[in-house]
Amino acid sequence: MAESNALPLVLLAEQFARLPGIGMKSAQRLAYHVMSMSDSEAQEFAHAIINVHKTVHLCSCCQNYTDRELCPVCADNRRDHKTVCVVESPKDISAFERTKEYKGVYHVLHGLISPIDGVSPDKLKIKELLSRISRDSVEEVIMATNPTVEGEATAMYISKLLKPLGVKVTRLAFGLPIGGMLEYADEITLYKALENRNEI
């Protein structure tokens, strides 16, 4: 933003520009939009940001974001706790829940193995996954990482750790377009990928 702008507006635009997918011009637009909000709307927005950090943490079982001890999926006795779908990030869970067809539970890795980005297996929630296997007598683990190089590598790495434990390990069917992002898949494609999962 040009020097002609009030400093607090410039600072707010810079905050928006740090968000993924928002460039400096969009950020400036958003800062002006916040300025045009009522005081109470701005307060509500700011409060929502702080509140997320105050109240949301990881589910002690599946590592998804939750504001309770257990997330709604893990706390639901009607779900099949012997089938665990392993995903890269919490937003992937929303994608599966939209299919309304998956009745098992989830496990969030919070990343994928990526030596280039310095993400080694010990930085992911793999330890927590392994401890669930015996504790909950898990029968099947569905590797539902994105069909990318890192997603494939992570799925292979984890399946090798799980095989000795006698658990069935499956992989989503490649109905998904390779290189694409799981969170943008439509419900039917995602459901087909679940249905045609193969043992690895």
Place this chain on the structure above:
Amino acid sequence: MAESNALPLVLLAEQFARLPGIGMKSAQRLAYHVMSMSDSEAQEFAHAIINVHKTVHLCSCCQNYTDRELCPVCADNRRDHKTVCVVESPKDISAFERTKEYKGVYHVLHGLISPIDGVSPDKLKIKELLSRISRDSVEEVIMATNPTVEGEATAMYISKLLKPLGVKVTRLAFGLPIGGMLEYADEITLYKALENRNEI
């Protein structure tokens, strides 16, 4: 966001989705991004939003946003205070300042006359513009509203009010693509439009 998500995250995503140009999927992505920030980064973001509302108000002269009594442009004695460029909104000023060629001052209308949207002339900062004309012995008013139906109508309306005051009223040259948005024009196009302005 699906029910599987923590309520504070859903509420934050809804806040983002209210911003212009951000759909529900992008909003969800942004909410997750905020979750991945450090506590202090989130605090800083929330503070920037509240701070804008606490400290930024309208410049008592040109009606641009500022955190002082007069904005930096109005307070600058090296600027030509006898030439006033009338724009729809504060973001248009940033666009002009980027050309680095305009040495006059500005006046922000905070909207355009639009009977369909219920915006009548008295809702714009036209009264404030008229009182500046005689007080500051303004010699030229450049109508720099967007080249849209509302922008044209507003320019014509104001020029009719200004003519009896003996002030020269000019309009930006139409180097700008009709129907486009002023804030996205490149510096050269905008400078050409300034240079070739015509009396109306």
